[in-house]
Amino acid sequence: MTDFSTLSLADAAAGLKKKDFTATELAEFTVREAEAAQGALNCFTLIDGERAMRMARASDERLSSGNGRALEGVPIAMKDLFAVEGVEMTASSNILKGFTPTYESTVSQNLWDAGAVFFAKTSMDEFAMGSSNETAASGAVVNPWRAKGSDERLVPGGSSGGSASALAAGISYGATGTDTGGSIRQPAAFTGLVGAKPTYGRCSRWGVVAFASSLDHPGPLTRTVRDNAILMQHMASPDPKDSTSYTGEVPDFAAAVGKSVKGLKIGIPSEYRVEGMPGEIETLWSQGREWLEAAGCEIVDISLPMTKYALPAYYIIAPAEASSNLARYDGMRYGQRVEGEDLIDTYEKSRAAGFGKEVQRRIMIGTYVLSAGYYDAYYLKALKVRRRILEDFNAAFEKVDAILTPTTPSAAFGIGSKAKASPIEMYLNDIFTVTANIAGIPAMSVPAGLDKSGLPLGLQVITRALDEETMFSVGAALEDSAGFSARPEKWWA
Amino acid sequence: MPLDTADYTYRIPGQTGDWEIVVGLEVHAQVRSKSKLFSGASTEFGAAPNSHVSLVDAAMPGMLPVINEECVAQAVRTGLGLNAKINRFSRFDRKNYFYPDLPQGYQISQFEFPIVGEGEIECERDDGSRFTVGIERLHLEQDAGKSIHDLDPNATYVDLNRSGVALMEIVSRPHLRSPGDAAAYVRTLRTIVRYLDTCGGDMEKGQMRADVNVSVCKPGAYEKFRESGDFSHLGTRCEIKNVNSLRFIQQAIEYEAQRQIDLLEDGGKVIQQTRLFDANTGVTRAMRSKEEAHDYRYFPDPDLLPLKLEEAFIETLKAGLPELPAEKRERFVSRLGLSEYDASVLAADKDRADYFEKVIEGRDAKLAANWVNNELFGRLNKEGLSITESPVGPQQLGKLVKLIEEDVISGKIAKEVFEILWDEGGDPEAIVEKKGLKQITDTGAIEKVVDDLIAQNPEQAAQVRDKPKAMGWFVGQVMKATGGKANPQAVNEILQKKLLG
Numbered sequence: 001m002t003d004f005s006t007l008s009l010a011d012a013a014a015g016l017k018k019k020d021f022t023a024t025e026l027a028e029f030t031v032r033e034a035e036a037a038q039g040a041l042n043c044f045t046l047i048d049g050e051r052a053m054r055m056a057r058a059s060d061e062r063l064s065s066g067n068g069r070a071l072e073g074v075p076i077a078m079k080d081l082f083a084v085e086g087v088e089m090t091a092s093s094n095i096l097k098g099f100t101p102t103y104e105s106t107v108s109q110n111l112w113d114a115g116a117v118f119f120a121k122t123s124m125d126e127f128a129m130g131s132s133n134e135t136a137a138s139g140a141v142v143n144p145w146r147a148k149g150s151d152e153r154l155v156p157g158g159s160s161g162g163s164a165s166a167l168a169a170g171i172s173y174g175a176t177g178t179d180t181g182g183s184i185r186q187p188a189a190f191t192g193l194v195g196a197k198p199t200y201g202r203c204s205r206w207g208v209v210a211f212a213s214s215l216d217h218p219g220p221l222t223r224t225v226r227d228n229a230i231l232m233q234h235m236a237s238p239d240p241k242d243s244t245s246y247t248g249e250v251p252d253f254a255a256a257v258g259k260s261v262k263g264l265k266i267g268i269p270s271e272y273r274v275e276g277m278p279g280e281i282e283t284l285w286s287q288g289r290e291w292l293e294a295a296g297c298e299i300v301d302i303s304l305p306m307t308k309y310a311l312p313a314y315y316i317i318a319p320a321e322a323s324s325n326l327a328r329y330d331g332m333r334y335g336q337r338v339e340g341e342d343l344i345d346t347y348e349k350s351r352a353a354g355f356g357k358e359v360q361r362r363i364m365i366g367t368y369v370l371s372a373g374y375y376d377a378y379y380l381k382a383l384k385v386r387r388r389i390l391e392d393f394n395a396a397f398e399k400v401d402a403i404l405t406p407t408t409p410s411a412a413f414g415i416g417s418k419a420k421a422s423p424i425e426m427y428l429n430d431i432f433t434v435t436a437n438i439a440g441i442p443a444m445s446v447p448a449g450l451d452k453s454g455l456p457l458g459l460q461v462i463t464r465a466l467d468e469e470t471m472f473s474v475g476a477a478l479e480d481s482a483g484f485s486a487r488p489e490k491w492w493a
Numbered sequence: 494m495p496l497d498t499a500d501y502t503y504r505i506p507g508q509t510g511d512w513e514i515v516v517g518l519e520v521h522a523q524v525r526s527k528s529k530l531f532s533g534a535s536t537e538f539g540a541a542p543n544s545h546v547s548l549v550d551a552a553m554p555g556m557l558p559v560i561n562e563e564c565v566a567q568a569v570r571t572g573l574g575l576n577a578k579i580n581r582f583s584r585f586d587r588k589n590y591f592y593p594d595l596p597q598g599y600q601i602s603q604f605e606f607p608i609v610g611e612g613e614i615e616c617e618r619d620d621g622s623r624f625t626v627g628i629e630r631l632h633l634e635q636d637a638g639k640s641i642h643d644l645d646p647n648a649t650y651v652d653l654n655r656s657g658v659a660l661m662e663i664v665s666r667p668h669l670r671s672p673g674d675a676a677a678y679v680r681t682l683r684t685i686v687r688y689l690d691t692c693g694g695d696m697e698k699g700q701m702r703a704d705v706n707v708s709v710c711k712p713g714a715y716e717k718f719r720e721s722g723d724f725s726h727l728g729t730r731c732e733i734k735n736v737n738s739l740r741f742i743q744q745a746i747e748y749e750a751q752r753q754i755d756l757l758e759d760g761g762k763v764i765q766q767t768r769l770f771d772a773n774t775g776v777t778r779a780m781r782s783k784e785e786a787h788d789y790r791y792f793p794d795p796d797l798l799p800l801k802l803e804e805a806f807i808e809t810l811k812a813g814l815p816e817l818p819a820e821k822r823e824r825f826v827s828r829l830g831l832s833e834y835d836a837s838v839l840a841a842d843k844d845r846a847d848y849f850e851k852v853i854e855g856r857d858a859k860l861a862a863n864w865v866n867n868e869l870f871g872r873l874n875k876e877g878l879s880i881t882e883s884p885v886g887p888q889q890l891g892k893l894v895k896l897i898e899e900d901v902i903s904g905k906i907a908k909e910v911f912e913i914l915w916d917e918g919g920d921p922e923a924i925v926e927k928k929g930l931k932q933i934t935d936t937g938a939i940e941k942v943v944d945d946l947i948a949q950n951p952e953q954a955a956q957v958r959d960k961p962k963a964m965g966w967f968v969g970q971v972m973k974a975t976g977g978k979a980n981p982q983a984v985n986e987i988l989q990k991k992l993l994g
Contacts, residue, residue: 081554081555083554083555089554091554096554099554101553101554101555102548103548103553103555105555205555205557206555206556206557207555207556208555209554209555210554210555210796212795213795213796214795240559241557241559242557242559243557243558243559243560243796243797243798244795244796244797244798320792321792321795323589323790324587324589324598324599324790324792326598327589327591327597327598327599328552328554328596328597328598329554330591330593330598332593332596332651333551333552333596334553343593347591367790370589370790370791370792371788371790372788372790375790375792379792
């Protein structure tokens with residue numbers, strides 16, 4: 001019998017079509033594994049076995065009549081900020097507790113239209129604000145990976161930590177995430193997965209709880225690069241309901257996987273060599289460079305001079321937008337309300353009770369940088385930096401086809417290990433990933449090796465706007481060379 | 494703009510001499526459109542509470558605004574009607590503040606880059622004199638919902654039907670110098686948007702509301718401001734929010750100006766603040782001062798792309814614009830030969846102008862204008878009816894005018910017919926026919942009456958030969974004998990011939 005826990009999405013879809021197994025069997029397995037793992041990993045905000053079985057049976061009917069669609073019968077986990085009609089959506093926040101949308105996000109609708117099966121909502125940092133998934137209202141999510149000889153519980157990264165944790169534990173065949181500053185790529189790197197965000201606007205934001213509108217990118221987490229291309233293909237679409245959606249057609253991403261990278265120019269940006277970066281990361285990066293060279297790529301040293309301003313600019317723009325985006329959670333129409341003495345008191349009590357510390361911190365930062373007298377010094381300046389970063393990338397892409405960097409400055413760290421540190425230390429996790437959000441260009445993390453304690457590390461590929469295909473080709477080349485096949489030892493169930 | 498077109502005579506006497514006032518207005522005009530500015534929900538007025546609310550209007554998580562092209566077109570049309578610059582590039586910003594009738598926690602508005610820039614309109618006072626007012630800008634924004642405080646002593650209810658309806662905020666320059674001119678300006682704006690059909694203009698339904706900025710200064714200061722553009726020549730202003738009738742606008746300005754003058758003459762200072770006008774007491778009171786003012790934290794809405802208009806889009810809208818009041822008035826004068834006064838009265842209101850243009854189809858315009866302006870409007874005013882409620886329709890009045898024009902009936906008889914039309918309705922021709930009101934133009938018949946009269950009254954006839962003015966007696970007698978139906982002109986001619994020979 002097939003081991004359902006090691007199947008790739010492509011294999012699962014193919015196996016279903018060949019009738020090696022049924023969608024119902026796959027859904028039963030997935031739900032069972034999810035329920036078994038939840039206690040130890042805490043990666044789901046909700047598991048809906050009933051809906052999964054209903055959708056799986058419908059898929060089986062289609063499959064048996066030969067009408068299976070691309071993802072027919074394949075279980076996909078949904079990060080808890082994609083609205084799924086009739087399923088509670090909290091964005092891992094107390095303020096949305098009990099909120100059930102009457103609408104379906106465009107991305108999830110696209111997946112169901114391709115035949116995918118819903119079975120669970122995955123935990124996340126509250127409102128996608130965080131890099132460790134420790135800020136979720138339902139508590140920290142645990143990484144299935146542990147350091148050699150240690151039982152310390154590690155973070156899966158964030159904010160799409162629930163999706164990463166579940167998938168790394170062999171549950172589900174793909175998961176949706178959103179990436180505002182690295183929230184797909186960083187958890188993917190921490191859990192040995194492939195995580196990508198497409199060009200801004202490829203995946204609609206309609207029905208997705210907003211963190212920072214101009215930086216939010218829905219995207220897929222998967223076990224392989226091919227899976228990633230397939231899943232992204234079925235998440236993306238032009239969407240008239242999202243004014244910032246890209247209106248052009250979605251190319252065949254999977255066709256780019258396995259395409260020769262010979263002759264491609266790969267840029268190595270000197271600015272990504274940051275102080276205090278562990279030697280292992282440096283080594284992995286050099287390794288990646290050699291792999292691509294061996295595959296026929298030409299390596300080019302490049303400069304992205306504005307890189308050092310990216311993180312500060314990001315931590316102005318994102319909180320600014322968030323402070324406004326989260327104003328709607330006021331306890332008036334839906335979600336949690338704590339009655340106060342008057343209107344202002346009710347607002348204050350509701351939002352104090354509903355939002356966690358990190359969310360409150362970012363709302364305050366955002367409110368501050370937009371306020372009269374500070375706008376020019378902070379927000380406007382950050383927008384100027386944003387433009388300069390984009391110009392940096394445009395100049396680089398005159399010379400190269402893709403850029404190779406590490407995904408994160410470290411491997412997964414212990415839960416609570418940064419509790420006493422300044423928030424800045426947590427923010428530094430995004431140092432290599434935020435630039436692609438600021439520029440709105442495609443970027444992916446590919447698992448490339450293990451550090452000395454046996455924890456996964458990722459390499460990042462960044463390409464031109466709308467050139468996801470090159471990203472998938474280069475990502476696949478790295479995946480081939482790395483031959484990453486490590487799995488966490490199953491301790492959680 | 495020549496300064497002498499403003500109302501200069503408005504002065505408020507004080508202990509320290511005369512004061513002048515300076516007024517600028519921000520008029521919020523609800524855009525006439527089927528659906529809201531950023532959602533597909535209906536804009537229909539008077540529906541059950543919260544029945545026209547989309548997911549976007551209720552600010553559900555993950556909902557996104559999508560611009561309604563018709564609202565953009567309406568704003569451009571209005572901008573063209575204000576003779577204003579249409580900005581090819583404009584942008585939506587978020588104005589952040591918390592209130593239960595503002596579900597998003599921000600209003601989507603245009604702060605830095607409005608869709609319409611500077612313009613100018615010519616306004617008309619009641620006496621027909623005119624003055625121009627500069628328009629600073631027009632921008633699009635969302636309306637808020639409605640908080641209802643009086644349903645329950647312990648709760649406030651919120652109706653989101655209005656939430657997200659498109660508004661045009663039309664900002665004037667501080668070019669208004671009297672309460673009457675401020676009202677005349679708003680009335681002119683209302684006429685223009687009604688002509689354009691871009692806003693209903695009904696202030697009672699809240700389709701138009703004004704924020705009124707008032708300051709006072711000593712004579713001479715305003716001219717210095719106009720020459721230099723330096724606001725420091727003017728007094729500190731107060732903004733009176735949400736005034737919803739022309740009368741209230743005037744009352745609010747009068748009260749506020751006096752309040753400021755009293756304050757200044759007592760040695761006090763005017764504090765820049767937002768005030769509310771209480772229509773029951775006629776008083777304005779402080780809402781919040783500049784220090785307490787909201788910090789709206791405007792920033793570009795990241796959910797929307799900047800609005801870029803194609804020249805062709807603007808040109809198409811321009812080509813489709815209806816004739817505006819000023820153009821219509823000019824045409825009435827130059828092409829129809831109406832007096833300035835008649836033309837102004839008719840063009841000042843779209844419904845009236847439309848009525849009039851139906852009356853004159855194929856008729857003499859001057860005569861028709863006379864009838865519409867005097868007989869019809871006089872009667873409507875007396876009865877307190879609007880033109881759309883007139884019991885006499887334009888086709889009926891048109892036929893009546895034609896009967897006069899073709900000498901079928903005299904003006905005097907026409908008034909009788911008008912009364913019948915007003916009270917009973919019917920077709921003017923049929924009424925004239927049925928009641929035998931046709932004018933006698935048969936000179937033979939009139940001659941016979943005249944001959945008989947002369948024969949019966951030789952003394953009077955002899956008198957006329959000495960004193961031609963005495964002929965009036967004969968005219969009266971002929972009319973009496975013919976039941977008023979004899980053509981007056983024919984009667985005169987025949988009498989002249991027979992009596993004066």
